[in-house]
Amino acid sequence: MNDKTINLDSTDIQIIDCLKMNSRMQLKDISELVHLSAPAVAARIDKLESTGVIKHFTIEIDESKLNNSIQCFIILFMKNLDHLGLQKLIKSHYTIKEAHKISGHGCYLLKVHAKNQEELNALLDQLSLYGTYQLNISISKIK
Amino acid sequence: MNDKTINLDSTDIQIIDCLKMNSRMQLKDISELVHLSAPAVAARIDKLESTGVIKHFTIEIDESKLNNSIQCFIILFMKNLDHLGLQKLIKSHYTIKEAHKISGHGCYLLKVHAKNQEELNALLDQLSLYGTYQLNISISKIK
DNA sequence: TATGAAATGCAATAGTC
DNA sequence: GACTATTGCATTTCATA
Numbered sequence: 001m002n003d004k005t006i007n008l009d010s011t012d013i014q015i016i017d018c019l020k021m022n023s024r025m026q027l028k029d030i031s032e033l034v035h036l037s038a039p040a041v042a043a044r045i046d047k048l049e050s051t052g053v054i055k056h057f058t059i060e061i062d063e064s065k066l067n068n069s070i071q072c073f074i075i076l077f078m079k080n081l082d083h084l085g086l087q088k089l090i091k092s093h094y095t096i097k098e099a100h101k102i103s104g105h106g107c108y109l110l111k112v113h114a115k116n117q118e119e120l121n122a123l124l125d126q127l128s129l130y131g132t133y134q135l136n137i138s139i140s141k142i143k
Numbered sequence: 144m145n146d147k148t149i150n151l152d153s154t155d156i157q158i159i160d161c162l163k164m165n166s167r168m169q170l171k172d173i174s175e176l177v178h179l180s181a182p183a184v185a186a187r188i189d190k191l192e193s194t195g196v197i198k199h200f201t202i203e204i205d206e207s208k209l210n211n212s213i214q215c216f217i218i219l220f221m222k223n224l225d226h227l228g229l230q231k232l233i234k235s236h237y238t239i240k241e242a243h244k245i246s247g248h249g250c251y252l253l254k255v256h257a258k259n260q261e262e263l264n265a266l267l268d269q270l271s272l273y274g275t276y277q278l279n280i281s282i283s284k285i286k
Numbered sequence: 287t288a289t290g291a292a293a294t295g296c297a298a299t300a301g302t303c
Numbered sequence: 304g305a306c307t308a309t310t311g312c313a314t315t316t317c318a319t320a
Contacts, residue, residue, distance in 0.1 A: 023166045023200040040305050053208045057166040060198040090285050099286040104279035109216050136247035142233050143242040
C-alpha cells in the first residue's frame with residue numbers, strides 16, 4: 001500500500017455520505033444523524049481532509065446550462081513514448097476535466113468539456129502529436 | 144433550448160469558480176472577492192441552485208483510499224433496443240457513478256467504481272443482457 | 287436587485303472526563 | 304477521542320433605496 005492504512009469506521013462513512021449529498025450540511029445536523037457532538041464531527045472531517053480521503057469540497061455544475069456545451073470522452077492510443085509530455089499537457093489543459101491511464105482499449109481516457117468545436121479542435125490538434133484518438137461525444141448524460 | 148435561457152454574468156461565473164474550488168467558502172470571503180455584499184452573494188447562490196446551474200454541493204473523495212479500489216470505464220454496444228431497461232439499470236446501480244449516451248465508438252459510456260472483482264463481475268453480467276462491452280480499467284488517475 | 291444594520295444561530299475553542 | 308459550555312462570528316432577515 002502506498003500510504004499508511006487509513007481506518008474508517010462506519011461513522012466516518014456516514015459523514016462522507018452526508019457531505020457527498022450536501023457538502024454544506026451543517027455540523028449540527030450531521031452530528032444528530034451520526035449521534036455525535038458537533039465538535040467531534042468537525043474533528044473527524046478535519047482528519048478526513050488531512051488524510052486526503054476528502055480531496056476537496058466542491059459543487060457539481062450542470063455544464064449544459066453554461067456554455068460548455070460539448071462533453072466528450074477521448075480514448076488516446078499513444079504512437080510514441082512521450083508519456084511525460086502528454087501528462088503535462090493533460091494537467092495544464094483546462095478543457096480536460098479528468099484523465100486516466102487505462103488498460104484495455106487504448107492508453108488514456110480523457111473526459112473533456114469544451115465550449116465549442118474550435119476549442120475541441122485545438123485540443124485534438126495537440127493530442128495528435130502524441131497519438132491517435134477515438135472521439136466519443138456525449139449525446140446525453142443519463143447519470 | 145430545453146430550459147429557458149439562463150443569463151449568467153461574470154460575477155456569477157466568479158462565484159461558481161469559488162465554490163468549485165471550495166464549496167464551503169464563506170459568503171463573507173466570496174463577497175469580498177466579487178465586490179458584493181454577503182446577502183447579495185447568498186441570493187445569487189440561491190438562484191444558481193434553483194435554476195439548476197449548481198446541481199449540488201458535494202465533496203470529492205479519493206476512492207483509492209476507500210475500498211472502492213477498481214475504477215473503470217465501460218463502453219457498451221447495444222445488441223437490442225431496450226434502452227429504457229438499460230437506463231433503469233444504470234440509474235439504480237450504485238457502482239455506476241456516471242453514464243453518457245455517446246456517439247462515436249459504442250452507444251453508452253459508463254464510469255464505474257467497484258469494491259472488487261466480484262462486484263464488477265456482477266455488473267458486467269447484468270450489462271451483458273443489453274449488449275457487448277469494452278472494459279477499460281483505470282491504472283492511474285492523472286487528473 | 288443591492289445594501290446595511292440587527293438578530294439569530296452555528297461553529298470553534300477551551301476545559302474536563 | 305468525545306462531551307459541555309462559552310465566546311465570537313457568519314448568515315439571515317428586514318427595511319430602505
